[in-house]
Amino acid sequence: MRVALVTGGARGIGAATVRKLAEDGWAVLACDIAADIPELGYPMASEAELHELVASSDGTVKAHVADVRDADAMHAAVAEAEREWGRIDAAVACAGAIAGGVPLWEMPTGAERAVLEVNLVGSMNLARAAIPVLLRQPEPRSGRFLAVASTAATHGLPMLASYCAAKAGVVGLVRALAAELGCTGVTANAVSPGSTSTPILEESARLYGLPDTEEFAQHQSVNRLLEPAEIANVLAFMAGQDSSAMNGSVVSVDGGFSL
Ligand SMILES: NC(=O)c1ccc[n+]([C@@H]2O[C@H](COP(=O)([O-])OP(=O)(O)OC[C@H]3O[C@@H](n4cnc5c(N)ncnc54)[C@H](O)[C@@H]3O)[C@@H](O)[C@H]2O)c1
Structure with missing residues (x-):
């Protein structure tokens, strides 16, 4: 049985990834802050959501409350997965948060720091x-580090500079890690989702003063919003042993946003 740790696992793309991996026979530690971040203008997942996810699984998913901004908490989460299942095979940095709605020079510094710390420092x-x-596993290794980037990584989206x-x-x-990991058998890759129906997209609509998220669908050639499970399917493949030829890849899963 392969073992994964997924941050941001209580809802959205993270929860869909936890579900998909569990369906595929993985044991999963679903980590989430499960509490609000005062500097941000919308709620994070709740502890109830995290526990509902675990309750709906067949016993191979465990909940773990941890803030990705806290390096010690990430060490403790990894140790918890090892204690429970004796190993880890994949670590998925899915926790993310957004703020903006104003140009960078008007952005409150607390919100700016929170966005950098959750998305970037949390992945680090x-x-x-x-x-x-x-890397501690014997050769041949097939460990996977995965991170969730965004189309925002490669497009200048106004009013979202820190994101x-x-x-x-x-x-x-992810590219630097891939180079560092070299021929170890452990790889580092990322997915870049397009607009996907989750609370972070609802917050993006609010930041842009839009009535709802539907406007975002027009920027994707599929002309619809993506479902979290569609991102999770790709992440689950990348977590598995069959993705061994991928290292430093950033896979667009964006419904044609980047065409
Ligand atoms: N939904 C989209 O359109 C979209 C597009 C591109 C990228 N993404 C990225 O996908 C990832 C998942 O986002 P989502 O769409 O599921 O949004 P979401 O808001 O539903 O989920 C984010 C999860 O991260 C958790 N989280 C936030 N801060 C945390 C912290 N400090 N420590 C631990 N957990 C924390 C939240 O509680 C929540 O469960 C994020 O990295 C996001 O930036 C989303």
């Missing part, structure tokens, strides 16, 4: 905690 903290454990900077940082992080 998970990599720092999980990769040594992935764009953080996600571009995630792409840079």
